[in-house]
Amino acid sequence: MLVLASTSAYRRELLARLRLPFEVAAPQVDETPRPGEPPAQTALRLAQDKARAVASRFPQALVIGSDQVAELDGERLDKPGSHERARNQLTLLSGRAAVFHTAVALLNSTTGRMQARMVPTRVRFRQIGAAQIEAYLLKEQPYDCAGSAKSEGLGIALIEAIEGDDPTALIGLPLIALTDMLIAEGRPVV
Numbered sequence: 001m002l003v004l005a006s007t008s009a010y011r012r013e014l015l016a017r018l019r020l021p022f023e024v025a026a027p028q029v030d031e032t033p034r035p036g037e038p039p040a041q042t043a044l045r046l047a048q049d050k051a052r053a054v055a056s057r058f059p060q061a062l063v064i065g066s067d068q069v070a071e072l073d074g075e076r077l078d079k080p081g082s083h084e085r086a087r088n089q090l091t092l093l094s095g096r097a098a099v100f101h102t103a104v105a106l107l108n109s110t111t112g113r114m115q116a117r118m119v120p121t122r123v124r125f126r127q128i129g130a131a132q133i134e135a136y137l138l139k140e141q142p143y144d145c146a147g148s149a150k151s152e153g154l155g156i157a158l159i160e161a162i163e164g165d166d167p168t169a170l171i172g173l174p175l176i177a178l179t180d181m182l183i184a185e186g187r188p189v190v
Contacts, residue, residue: 001061002187005054010152011066014173018189020182027053027065039071040101044118047103055109062185065105066173070147072098077147086137086148090158094128098147102169106181115181119174121164125149128158 002022004015015022027050033042044067051065070077072092080086100123105116128136140154149155151162151170166176179189 003054003058003061003063005050005063005065010171011173014168025054029053039069039076040118043067043069043101043103047105048116051105051107055107059109061109063107063109068102068146068172070098070100079146080143080148083137086143087133089148090133093125097122097124100170102174104174104177108185117177119166119169119177121170123159124161125158126160
């Protein structure tokens with residue numbers, strides 16, 4: 001059995017691309033960063049914590065945890081949650097590059113084996129004017145998206161370049177890394 005420890009619609013859609021049957025379970029994990037914890041480490045810890053939190057409910061499963069933390073100049077950019085915060089994030093990102101740290105963990109709840117990997121993606125944003133930001137936010141409303149730009153939607157128009165090893169990492173679940181982990185557990189995708 002394969003279980004996605006996430007309530008994210010984006011992660012659910014990405015995992016469905018692999019055409020494997022899976023269940024979804026809410027992980028109930030406190031996502032507060034620890035004092036002094038770097039953004040990449042936060043994402044990696046939370047991916048593992050989410051997998052562990054769900055594994056106890058599924059004793060014979062492969063449980064997938066994932067988390068993403070955006071970083072600009074050493075500062076984390078959380079999900080904005082509001083129009084004003086999204087506007088502020090995009091204003092900060094205009095003409096600059098941010099790193100989106102996406103972590104994936106796979107826990108075999110039968111054996112206790114945990115695999116985890118961090119997949120960073122560097123995103124360079126175009127110069128974005130205030131009118132463009134407002135138009136984008138009204139159309140896309142990316143308030144549940146770290147960094148406020150959905151690359152899988154209209155947010156791609158705000159981006160100048162994307163550099164990374166896995167295009168699905170930026171959306172929230174690195175499928176290349178996950179496929180490697182599934183193979184290591186004897187569960188090939190194709």
